Amino acid sequence: MNSSEFRRRGKEMVDYVANYMEGIESRQVYPDVEPGYLRPLIPAAAPQEPDTFEDIISDVEKIIMPGAASPACTELESVMMDWLGKMLELPEAFLAGNTGKGGGVIQGSASEATLVALLAARTKVTRRLQAASPELTPGAIMEKLVAYTSDQAHSSVERAGLIGGVKLKAIPSDDNFAMRASALQEAVERDKAAGLIPFFVVATLGTTSCCSFDNLLEVGPLCNKEDMWLHIDAAYAGSAFICPEFRHLLNGVEFADSFNFNPHKWLLVNFDCSAMWVKKRTDLTGAFKLDPVYLKHSHEDSGLITDYRHWQLPLGRRFRSLKMWFVFRMYGVKGLQAYIRKHVQLSHEFESLVRQDPRFEICAQVILGLVCFRLKGSNKLNEALLQRINSAKKIHLVPCHLRDKFVLRFAICSRTVESAHVRLAWEHITELAAAVLSAERE
């Protein structure tokens, strides 16, 4: 949507809200619809080509308003998570459909999704062990639980371990910054021999530092064999899997218990919107379910309804699936794919500029929209370059460490980025690099 259409549609929406407020007394306080009303009213998958804004608004009045906040808010979320899951070609087991045992939920952040998965896994293993040995207390079990993730994983995984009160061990990644089964297996064997209980693994697809990918096809079967919950954190990279040419990066998801990525990062949905799927929804509800009388309703456990409050940390919820519905329909799957492809192409354009300059090196394989690069030379030199870049305030780069190297990260992430921006940024960087190099020689 360009700026002039935004002005027009934005003002129409303001009037829509004002009209709603003016007419609110003539509306029912409680909807007439029955649970499950919404799914048959909308297509089973996202459109390939864009819908018009008029079509979408007319559906809001026709499909959402009669379902008011509840159950429309819950039901649209279930269906949108199925749409998105289908775009990613997630295995059927992760979809809710009408009768599925799995399904998706919108969380606020990937951090929360990881924590929710860890807590569900903790409950599940505790129950399993207590069923076998009723004399075990939860405390005695928790003290022995151990979770694993790559040494490249996001800090939120370590935080989930802290909050959940379980040990978390970092598995050394390989030369491509990927977690491999051999290193994981070694840790698991050592811990089992020491009397600990391995129960949870977080694999990352698209790490924060350098967008590396853990080896799911190796790690997945190991998790299944050892009865460890496998959670996949694809916070950034997940959006790319809607393109067939990037879908292979998700191979192995079939071994996972839960999967998460952030449409708010790279799929044009405004912050916050973190999409999480599980294969067995009862794993989540089993961990969190509490039913006071003021939250009871006549449709409890009807099979038709989803009580998302048992799937998450907060109780209250916002109607975030509307954002997904609008974005998926206004772009169509093809429009979203084109957006991802453009970003990846621009990052390769930047990569080739870097590779043509012998003063620089590329530090990790460029797979999606992130380019890790640096001046050949000391960390001090690169810290000085970063300092100049960020002080000039024309572009902004966030660094990382890859092993002992201080590395600069060029991330393609703006909705409106074009080739011209990339070339300007590179010119700017090389000018500052020349200055840094000449200062070093003095």
Place this chain on the structure above:
Amino acid sequence: MNSSEFRRRGKEMVDYVANYMEGIESRQVYPDVEPGYLRPLIPAAAPQEPDTFEDIISDVEKIIMPGAASPACTELESVMMDWLGKMLELPEAFLAGNTGKGGGVIQGSASEATLVALLAARTKVTRRLQAASPELTPGAIMEKLVAYTSDQAHSSVERAGLIGGVKLKAIPSDDNFAMRASALQEAVERDKAAGLIPFFVVATLGTTSCCSFDNLLEVGPLCNKEDMWLHIDAAYAGSAFICPEFRHLLNGVEFADSFNFNPHKWLLVNFDCSAMWVKKRTDLTGAFKLDPVYLKHSHEDSGLITDYRHWQLPLGRRFRSLKMWFVFRMYGVKGLQAYIRKHVQLSHEFESLVRQDPRFEICAQVILGLVCFRLKGSNKLNEALLQRINSAKKIHLVPCHLRDKFVLRFAICSRTVESAHVRLAWEHITELAAAVLSAERE
């Protein structure tokens, strides 16, 4: 703001956003301001009388835009939480100011605030015990930790205990549904004698079921004496404490370590906005702080800055303090007080209608905007009445149990509610009650 002003201002805001997007390339990617820039630019307290919309928008351009998303987002939040804390007359220790050890943070929900407090308390007691007895493992300590709350507390407290992996015990409330020190002390003594470690208490001001108030002036000193973290959950009732005549309900907050209420419930701030204060911010940051290189910045630990990511469960944050700034300024403290007073007055109006009808009884003291009432007679009778009310879909009531009684709850909570609505609702209820009573006699 009435409907026609909303139309006008809403459309101005759409243009503001479109202009911003059109001019974005001429803006710096990184602000020029230094940490701490914002506080001196705005008043130390909320205005008593409303500001004009023009004044607020002009301040957005002047004060917020130069600070971009960061640090403006963080700094406005600190100042707004101070404004709100001052409205409530929170003790100075809870305010951040320029040099305070406490401060406020916006959480997504009261559930998250309770969980964050419990986790901070868990870390604090674990460190204290390990400092005294280094041989103790965290697991051995966690197994002995015990938290307390009233049997009237919200289910989210029990959930926080589940997630945090600690025992949570319900203290029997008194005849007014309040937690008293004597019952709490009894439980603490019994648990200590059994070798457990009491460490955390959640007191509720304004319970969900009947808006009862735990006795803070009794419970607070006991928590301090026993070295238990006291968290106060005033999710609904907290907004009322901005009125001097209701502030006494908060007496005893000086004994608490953390305090929370939801401006999104009753202070005209849109969902979500849950306001949490702590006396010692290091208690929170100590529990959650992890510092990967990609989140490091040059102002770390400068004393001037607040890293809210260490205060909460998610990593990412939204700019929710803007909502508070707009609401506090557009209403002024007096406007917000008038709004609270009107709701309380309307609930007393409903109460007096109920009291005038000998078929009905009031089931709990009416203090704020909630009236608990029922037909004199069996639970079955009242369940039938509720069924008729909610099937008619003119009004919607959510019930509760008070001891063995099934009770109806009439809640005043709409922004636009008037006396006429209350009287209409009462007429409707009495008509349906007559039908239910006559059906019973047949």
